[in-house]
Amino acid sequence: MKNGKIVSPKAHPNLYNQLEKCKDYLGKDQYKVEKVKITRNEMPLAPGIGGILGNVGKIGKGIDIIRQGIGAVTVGKSAIEAINSARSVEASKRVRAVNPKDLLAQQGLVTGEVEGAPPVDAGKQGKHQEGHRNNEQSTEDKSTWIDGENGVADTQEAWEKGRWADGREGTVKEYESDRVVGSDGVTTEIVVHIDGKGNIHGYPKIPKEVRRKLNELK
Structure with a gap:
C-alpha cells in the first residue's frame, strides 16, 4: 500500500518480485499471507480502505496480513520493514x-x-x-x-x-x-x-x- 492506496503488480512489479523472493525469510510473527477468493458482488474491506483487489488487516500484536485478491496486494508498514530486513539477510548470504x-x-x-x-x-x-x-x-x-x-x-x-x-x-x-x-x-x-x-x-x-x-x- 502506498499513501493509503492499493498498488497493482503491473505498476509495481519490483515490489511483488521482492515479496516472492523474501517470503521464506519473513518470520511468522511478522506477516501472514491469505489467499482471498473474490466472488461476484463481494469484496474484502478494511476500515477506510477497500476494494475488490485486497487490503491489509491486523491479527494479533503487530502482525500484518497481506491479503491477496485478484492482481493486487497492499502491504502494511511492518511488512515493509520485514522485507527490508529480509533483503539484508539475503544480501549477507552473498558476502x-x-x-x-x-x-x-x-x-x-x-x-x-x-x-x-x-x-x-x-x-x-x-x-x-x-x-x-x-x-x-x-x-x-x-x-x-x-x-x-x-x-x-x-x-x-x-x-x-x-x-x-x-x-x-x-x-x-x-x-x-x-x-x-x-x-x-x-x-x-x-x-x-x-x-x-x-x-x-x-x-x-x-x-x-x-x-x-x-x-x-x-
Missing part, C-alpha cells in the same frame, strides 16, 4: 569470506570475518591489492597492501576500531594498527571509506611521494 592473500574478485562483497564489521566492496578494495586488475588499470599511484595481501580483515578491523577522519565524519575513518600494513614496508596507518550502500574499502596511508617512488621501481 564471501576470503583469506588475507586471496586475489579478490572484480566485484561483489567480501569479508575477513571481523565480527560486527560491514562487508568490503571487492572491486574498490582490489584497486589497492598488488596483482589485481583494478590496481593495474588505475591511472593513479594507488596505495597497496603489504606482500600483495588484500587487506580485507585489516580494513574491517580499522573500521571497527578507527576514529573519524578530521572533516570527513560519517564517511572516512583512520586507524593506527601498530603493525606494518603498507607495501612500502613502513606504513602502519589504515584509511577506510564507507559508501552509500554501507559497504567499505580501505588502504594503507602511504604518503603520495612514497607511492610515486614505489611505482617508478615497478
Whole structure:
C-alpha cells in the first residue's frame, strides 16, 4: 500500500518480485499471507480502505496480513520493514569470506570475518591489492597492501576500531594498527571509506611521494 492506496503488480512489479523472493525469510510473527477468493458482488474491506483487489488487516500484536485478491496486494508498514530486513539477510548470504592473500574478485562483497564489521566492496578494495586488475588499470599511484595481501580483515578491523577522519565524519575513518600494513614496508596507518550502500574499502596511508617512488621501481 502506498499513501493509503492499493498498488497493482503491473505498476509495481519490483515490489511483488521482492515479496516472492523474501517470503521464506519473513518470520511468522511478522506477516501472514491469505489467499482471498473474490466472488461476484463481494469484496474484502478494511476500515477506510477497500476494494475488490485486497487490503491489509491486523491479527494479533503487530502482525500484518497481506491479503491477496485478484492482481493486487497492499502491504502494511511492518511488512515493509520485514522485507527490508529480509533483503539484508539475503544480501549477507552473498558476502564471501576470503583469506588475507586471496586475489579478490572484480566485484561483489567480501569479508575477513571481523565480527560486527560491514562487508568490503571487492572491486574498490582490489584497486589497492598488488596483482589485481583494478590496481593495474588505475591511472593513479594507488596505495597497496603489504606482500600483495588484500587487506580485507585489516580494513574491517580499522573500521571497527578507527576514529573519524578530521572533516570527513560519517564517511572516512583512520586507524593506527601498530603493525606494518603498507607495501612500502613502513606504513602502519589504515584509511577506510564507507559508501552509500554501507559497504567499505580501505588502504594503507602511504604518503603520495612514497607511492610515486614505489611505482617508478615497478
